[in-house]
Amino acid sequence: ARVTYIEHDGREHVVEVKPGLSVMEGAVRNNVPGIDADCGGACACATCHVYVDEAWREKAGKASAMEESMLDFAEAVEPNSRLSCQIRVSDALDGLIVRLPANQH
Numbered sequence: 001a002r003v004t005y006i007e008h009d010g011r012e013h014v015v016e017v018k019p020g021l022s023v024m025e026g027a028v029r030n031n032v033p034g035i036d037a038d039c040g041g042a043c044a045c046a047t048c049h050v051y052v053d054e055a056w057r058e059k060a061g062k063a064s065a066m067e068e069s070m071l072d073f074a075e076a077v078e079p080n081s082r083l084s085c086q087i088r089v090s091d092a093l094d095g096l097i098v099r100l101p102a103n104q105h
């Protein structure tokens with residue numbers, strides 16, 4: 001599935017991410033800067049914070065209770081904030097757009 005990552009300065013990275021990988025893994029494997037993912041995807045660091053494009057919020061789903069509590073550690077959290085390691089890429093998310101925060105805490 002095609003995922004577009006938009007850096008805070010507006011730079012766009014359009015990459016093909018295999019269904020089953022997380023949005024975080026898609027960034028890390030394709031050298032998209034701006035997602036630190038210190039915990040490696042265990043929902044335990046909040047350094048994979050992204051903003052899901054409004055058009056994709058519903059399809060990307062809601063944060064779990066665990067993710068919500070981890071998001072408290074991220075900066076500049078918005079209603080469309082998610083931890084990208086908790087969004088599983090699938091064909092239904094082909095075309096997904098996420099924006100990256102100015103920095104991961």
Ligand code: FES
Pocket residue numbers: 024036037038039040041042043044045046047048070083084085086
């Ligand atoms: Fe650590 Fe997502 S990679 S919470």
